[in-house]
Amino acid sequence: MKRIRKSALILSLTVLLLSAFGCLSSEVASAGAGEPQVKFVVTDAMQTKFYDANGNIIDAPEPGDPLYGQDAQYQGIMPSYTDNGDGTVTDDNTGLMWQQTPPTDKMSYDEAIAYVEDLELGGYTDWRLPTIKESFSLADMDGQLVAEDISQCVPYIDSDYFDFFYDENRPYTGSYWTSSVTKIPAQNEYEESEKNYGFNWADGHMKSYGDGYYLDGTSSGSSIPAGVRAVRGEEGVFGVNDFVDNGDGTITDKATGFMWSRQDSGAVNSDGSLRSEGDGNYGLGRTWVDTLVWVQEMNEANYLGYSDWRLPDAKELQSIVQYGITELPVVDTDYFDLSREDCYMWTSTTCGDFPDTALYFAFGRAYGINLASGGASGMGGEGSMEQMGPPPEGADGGHGNMGPPPGGMGGPAPQEEESADTSDATVDDFVDTHGPGAMRNDYKDLTGAASQAPKLSRELWSKLYGEEYPYDFDPSDETTIFDLSASENAADYIVLFNYALLVRDAD
Numbered sequence: 074m075k076r077i078r079k080s081a082l083i084l085s086l087t088v089l090l091l092s093a094f095g096c097l098s099s100e101v102a103s104a105g106a107g108e109p110q111v112k113f114v115v116t117d118a119m120q121t122k123f124y125d126a127n128g129n130i131i132d133a134p135e136p137g138d139p140l141y142g143q144d145a146q147y148q149g150i151m152p153s154y155t156d157n158g159d160g161t162v163t164d165d166n167t168g169l170m171w172q173q174t175p176p177t178d179k180m181s182y183d184e185a186i187a188y189v190e191d192l193e194l195g196g197y198t199d200w201r202l203p204t205i206k207e208s209f210s211l212a213d214m215d216g217q218l219v220a221e222d223i224s225q226c227v228p229y230i231d232s233d234y235f236d237f238f239y240d241e242n243r244p245y246t247g248s249y250w251t252s253s254v255t256k257i258p259a260q261n262e263y264e265e266s267e268k269n270y271g272f273n274w275a276d277g278h279m280k281s282y283g284d285g286y287y288l289d290g291t292s293s294g295s296s297i298p299a300g301v302r303a304v305r306g307e308e309g310v311f312g313v314n315d316f317v318d319n320g321d322g323t324i325t326d327k328a329t330g331f332m333w334s335r336q337d338s339g340a341v342n343s344d345g346s347l348r349s350e351g352d353g354n355y356g357l358g359r360t361w362v363d364t365l366v367w368v369q370e371m372n373e374a375n376y377l378g379y380s381d382w383r384l385p386d387a388k389e390l391q392s393i394v395q396y397g398i399t400e401l402p403v404v405d406t407d408y409f410d411l412s413r414e415d416c417y418m419w420t421s422t423t424c425g426d427f428p429d430t431a432l433y434f435a436f437g438r439a440y441g442i443n444l445a446s447g448g449a450s451g452m453g454g455e456g457s458m459e460q461m462g463p464p465p466e467g468a469d470g471g472h473g474n475m476g477p478p479p480g481g482m483g484g485p486a487p488q489e490e491e492s493a494d495t496s497d498a499t500v501d502d503f504v505d506t507h508g509p510g511a512m513r514n515d516y517k518d519l520t521g522a523a524s525q526a527p528k529l530s531r532e533l534w535s536k537l538y539g540e541e542y543p544y545d546f547d548p549s550d551e552t553t554i555f556d557l558s559a560s561e562n563a564a565d566y567i568v569l570f571n572y573a574l575l576v577r578d579a580d
Contacts, residue, residue, distance in 0.1 A: 109163060109168040109169055109305065110168045110307075111167060111168045111306040111310040112166070112167055112168050112310070113167070113311050113312060113329055114150060114166040114167050114329070115149070115150070115210075115329050115331070115388050115389055115392050116149060116152045116167075116210065117151055117152065117386070117388070118149075118212070118386040118387050118388045118422055119213045119214055119215050120144040120145050120214045120422055120423065120425075121145050122215075123140070123143060123145050123146075124140075124143070124423045124428045126140070126361075126362050126429065126517040126518035127429050127520060127521065128427065128428035128429035128430075130428075133145070133146065137369070139365060140362065142365045142368050142369060142383060142421060143365065143421045143423065144386045144420070144421040144422040144423065146383075147386070147421075149386070152164075152166065152211075152213070153165035154231065154234040156173070156234055157170075159195040159196070160172070160173050160174060160195055161194060161197075162234050162235060167210055167306075167311055168306060169203075169210070169306040169311060170195075170197075170304065170306060171211070171235070171302060172192075172200070172302050172304070173234070173236060174236040175236065175237075175238070175249070175301055176188070176301055177238050179246075179299055180250070180298060180299065180300075180301055181285060181297075181298060182269060182285050182296045182299075183285060183296065185250040185299070186202065188301055188303075189201050192303055194303070199305050200303035200304070200305050201252070201303065201305065201308070202250055202304070203251055203302070203303075203304040204252055204311070204396070205251045205253040205270040205272065205279070205510075206253075206311060206391065206392070206394075206396070207251075207304055207311050207312060208249065208272050208302075208304075209388065209391055211230050212272060212388060213228075213230055213231055214229065214277060214386075214387055214388075214422055215227070215425070216228055216277050216425050217425055218245060218275055218276045218277070220244045223241065226239060226244065226275070228274050229273075229274050229275070229277040229425070230274050235302075237274050237275075240275075245273075245275055246273075246275065247273045247274045247275025247276060248272065248273040248282060248299050249271055249272065249274065249299055249301060249302050250300070251269060251271055251272075253270045253396045254267050254268060254269050254270070254284065254397065255267065255268045255270075255288075255397075255505075255508045256288070256397050256398060257398075257399060257401065257438070257505070257508075257509055258288070260505070263443050264288075264504055264505050265289075266283050266286075266287055266288070266293055267283070267284055267286040267293075268281030268282060268283060268507075268508045269281060269283075269284040270282075270508060270510065270511075271299055276425075277424070278513070279391075279512035280439065280506075280507035280508060280511040280512070280513070281507055281511060282297045282299060283295060283296060283297055284297075313328060314328050314329070314392070314393060314405065315327040315328040316407075318335075318408055319332075321377060322335050322377045323335060323379075324409065325579045326392070326393065326579075330578060330579050331385075331389060331576050331577070331579060332379075332578070332579040332580075333393065333409070333574055333576050334377065334382070334574055334575040334576075336409075336410050336411075337411050337412055337416070337572040337573060338358070338367055338572050338573040338574075339356045339357060339358060339416070339572045340355060340356075340410070341367075341376075342354070343367060344370070345371060345374035345375075355412065356412040356538070357543060357544075358568070358569075358571045358572050359570060359571070359572075359573070360517065360518050360519060360571075361431040361515070361518065361571070362517055362518040363518075364573045365384060365421075368383065368573070368575065371575060381577050381578075382577050383575070383577065384420065384573055384576075385420055385421065385574065385576040386420055386422050387420045387432050387434075389420075389576055390418060390420050390434055390574070390576075391434060391510075393405070394510045396510050401414045401415065401436070401437050401438070401509060402414055402415075402416055402436040402437055402509075403436055403437075404436055411572070412572060413437065413537075413538065413572075414437055415537050416571075417433050417434070417435050417436065417513075417515075417571040418433055418436055418571060418572055418573060418574060419431060419571045419572070420512075423517075424514040427514065429517060429521070430516050431514060431515065431517050432513070432514050433512070433514065433515060433568075434510065434511070434512050435507065435508075435510065435511050435513060437509060438509055439505060439506065439507030439508055439509065439510075439511035439513060439565075440503045440505060440506065440533065440565070441504065441506030441507060441565040441566060442498050442503060442504075442529075442565075443503075443504045498529065498553075499529075500529055500536055507565075515568055515569055516567075525546040525547060525550060525552075526542075526544070526567055526569050526570075527553055527567055528550075528552055528553055530567045530568065530569075531546065534568075544570055
């Protein structure tokens with residue numbers, strides 16, 4: 074009898090506790106209704122076409138083909154969005170909630186900050202600028218800029234859910250502000266300007282832009298105009314890695330579910346053996362085509378115990394870039410052991426507007442020639458030459474390191490008023506124009522105009538690494554970096570021989 078009464082008492086207390094907890098849970102749920110639960114999910118880069126080294130569309134390469142393993146060969150987590158019907162869109166994978174229709178007017182950085190602080194949309198007032206990783210999470214790398222006919226353009230964002238407006242006069246200017254800025258100490262006056270990272274939804278490029286401040290926080294008085302698309306969701310979640318050293322040369326990111334090689338290709342031979350730092354081949358890069366071949370060789374060699382490695386696509390590789398740190402390379406060096414401090418990592422993704430080039434990320438400084446005529450008062454970008462800084466994004470449509478080849482590939486012709494005299498440039502004129510962590514592009518192979526790296530690029534390589542340029546080239550070829558095209562952006566650092574990290578889905 075006592076046991077029954079005790080049980081009844083316990084049952085009564087349990088009911089009361091559950092009831093109280095239920096009320097509390099309801100209150101918590103009510104208080105948090107509509108709050109996005111942010112997750113670090115890296116979705117597919119969405120490139121669907123296959124390309125050869127000259128940019129021609131081809132059939133899907135088979136294993137063993139030198140071009141096997143490019144972006145479209147693999148499909149990751151597919152993007153998924155919900156139109157909330159109130160001017161907001163929720164990313165079903167990441168949990169982030171986005172402003173569906175951005176303002177049509179571009180703003181300075183300070184204006185952008187004030188705008189998101191005052192924004193009330195969908196019943197929410199906690200809007201903010203996204204980080205560059207949050208912004209890039211929306212990237213759809215199947216876009217295409219046709220600057221001479223905007224009606225033919227495909228923005229680098231899912232236009233079924235997100236509105237995007239081209240600048241009719243300068244359709245290649247499509248970068249949006251983020252909260253991510255460079256923190257690498259300046260090597261020269263030019264680099265003392267703070268640069269804010271942005272992804273260009275018009276042409277699919279990512280680099281940094283002057284936000285009107287110097288690294289010490291004082292005002293420079295010169296911010297570029299850029300777009301704004303606000304986001305809401307818990308900060309410090311998306312883009313934050315959770316690395317585990319597996320002790321076997323591999324690193325697992327528990328935040329994304331990716332496994333990485335600890336060392337890049339500059340330290341690994343074609344048979345999977347490691348190069349020592351005293352090895353003459355240590356730190357040598359490969360072209361994009363040779364890198365795809367190398368990845369296949371690593372799988373044949375069962376490198377580090379796995380045979381399903383791939384070259385990461387643009388979104389996968391960006392997931393490990395550490396923006397805002399103060400030392401190079403911009404990756405967590407407690408887990409990754411890179412060949413060079415100033416190094417450049419291939420992705421499997423072809424550059425959408427110049428498909429004879431492939432995308433890479435600068436894990437070191439993203440060098441270019443300083444074309445400013447008035448010092449480092451601003452950082453150029455999407456404005457005019459009056460803003461100083463790096464070449465205006467428009468001389469070649471903001472496309473990559475080389476600019477369009479003669480005859481163009483969909484980019485606009487350079488504008489006379491944006492031209493700059495580069496005939497007297499020297500290797501000492503290279504500065505960090507785009508910021509560590511920028512996404513740029515290089516030719517895929519040693520063909521056509523890229524039969525060798527230009528003279529100034531070779532000189533910078535030697536200056537950076539303190540040794541002779543190690544790759545074959547024709548010493549009688551005096552090609553400068555500016556002869557490759559009429560574009561100011563041809564003043565970027567052309568590498569051709571970049572490195573690669575391997576990635577696979579963790580078991």
